[in-house]
Amino acid sequence: MAAEQHPRERRDSAQGTGQDGGTALIVFGASGDLFERLLVPGLGTLLRTESAPSVRLIGTGRSEVSDDEWRDKVSASLLADDEQDAHPAAIDDVLRSTRYLQGDPTEPQHLRDLLDAADGRTPVLYFALPPAVVDDIVGALEDVDLPADTVLAFEKPFGTDARSAAALTEKVHALVPEDRVHRTDHFLTRSQVRGLLGLRFASGLLGPVWSSEHINSVEIVYDETLALEGRAQYYDGAGALVDMIQSHLLQVLALITMERPDLLEPTAFRDRISEVLAATTIAGDDPQASTRRGRYVAGEVEGKQVPGYLEEDGVEKDNDTETLAVIQVAVDTDRWRGVPILLRSGKAIGDPRQEIRVEFRVPEQTIDGLGEQTAPSVLRIPLKDGDASLELPITSADNPVRVAKLEMSGPPPSGQLDPYGAVLAGVLNDDPLFSVREDAAVRCWEIIEPVLRAWQAGEVPMDDYPAGSAGPDSWT
16 A cells, blocks of 8 residues: 555645634534434534634535524534533534535535535535435535545445445545545544554553464454334344444454554554455355344333334335344454454344453463363453453462452543544544545455345344344354
8 A cells, every 4th residue: 555644744734725724524414313413422522622623513414404403403412411501612613603504415516515615624524324325425526626635534334335335435536535535433433442452562461362372262242222213214224234243343353353563653554454354254254154143023122112123114124134143254364363253233132242352262281289270261341331351260269279260340441532522533633543444444345245145145044032132042
């Protein structure tokens, strides 16, 4: 890969392009759930920091929204409950300058109007829309004269398969270079996930044993109690495999298994990500043996009755969409060859796990007379809330020849920014370190496409599980 210009050099060179060196964050899909529930609150955490950017927030959509309705919506998402009367000046600036422009985002003239609303600021176009609509908007941008410093940011999924992801990248590159493209992934900006870099490359305890010689298995699990929650329009065409594993968990896998980059900068870091993804395949190249899928039926989750997935509003039965996906992959590198790695994600799961679980090998030899060690050492790293923990064998206090278990745990350190605040910090500062590069975006599709084909052909059964359970009974 060609060397990428350092993000600070890019941003410094662009400061003079805006009226006041600021940025205009133009969000496509501003009437959607992601904008109100995640994107704007994330911006709020960024605006509360000492390095708060100067940003004008511009939303667009087909729905008609008055100026007052728009400001009320942004204010409700931007302000915490205790900040109605006192909050940073940067938030006041956003609330004062924010605008909403109704229109068809596939019409070039509407796109020109959005750029005019940026008022000379560096435009950041943020796509929070389904892939098919994104493709149409990118096509329309070909008829618009974009400022030279324009940045494009895309929510997952990027494309609908490897071919469409590559084709969309080609269209995007006709507008801006790759170093001004951000394929965002808020999992990569979670403090718990970023903490993997320290655990792996700054730890004298774990770094030396982070390989197949010492590790027996790895699990990356993100189950949730949430059911469909009105997201049928998107989710029913994606399912758990695309929505979570392709879009997020494969990137987490890459952080766990990548080799050490020489420098923590975009080119070297993302080269390592791409290298390990290129070595990742479905275990045994056999989706029938190495994958499972399930779908929830009616049940109770956290005291709430949940209808079966097929009874949810907006669901098309012919789509055969799974709500629980499990795949086992193999990473064919010297470090990881032979280690089974399981990725799982499901909806409407009772007592869900959201963690990375690393199980270490039991030593082949121990001290004669110490007793049999049957429990392995286990490292657990949360993917959302909760404590990290390390389970270790230790001799029993009552019987020195009996092996017991010691568990040490504590919350990982957290920062000022929530995951979407960190996403926006990278996008607004044009720092692509934790954005997904073009080759990695395509490769993640390539990894799961054999699974999609096998499932579409009915080669892997769809197992039902009651909402609120741990999954299908036949899996235990």
